[in-house]
Amino acid sequence: MWIKTLCLALLLQGSMAAAAPLVPWAQLGPAKQEILQPLATQWDTLPPRLQKNLLHAAKRYPKLTPEEKRRFQDKLEKWSKLTPEQRKRAREKFQAFSKVPAAEREQVKRMMHEQDAKKAETAASGVPPSAPIK
């Protein structure tokens, strides 16, 4: 009796983890389609699990600020093109970075922005970046 119960429970758990049916783009509804617009062309080819995660994320979209909404949609396509393993590692890295003290986090962000600005300047001027001094 206990073995049967355990098997049934494991089966139930397995089926829950595997249960992620494919949702066609046409069935999303106008609101979801608008949020996930950057993925319109490739949505039907995305793995069901990713679709499910994105649909979960889309639920939070209405509560985001306009700036966050812009970033969300800008990054959607790139995010969907990552492999499941890359997304998993990205989540882990993000969570680890979130634990860094706020002041240090801000410092890292500032450095990243400065680096991006320099890259943009270099690209605009057409001069190749100088080789690091050894």
Add this chain to the structure above:
Amino acid sequence: MNKKLHPEQVRQLLNRSLTQLEQPVLVRLRDAREQALARHAERVAAPAFAWAGNWLFAATHHKSRYFAAAALLAIAVFSGGAYWHHEHDVSEVDVAILTDELPIEVYVD
């Protein structure tokens, strides 16, 4: 003749008549008495054992089913809760990454 007999006198009369009976008759009487007593004991014990057995079997059977159902329900609730919690956490982190100031590349190897 109509003299009323006292129980003690009856007992003495019976005992006296008993001593006058032949041995084979006494043996048959004793056997008959023992068989009657055994049948009586069976009749009294049988329903009691049957009831106790049924009750015990039903209780055990019912109990194990009850515990199995409860365990299954607990595992299902726990699994469902853990799965939902995990999915919810993943989606929270995904939204945080997608809305973060830093580009995705920072978090991707």
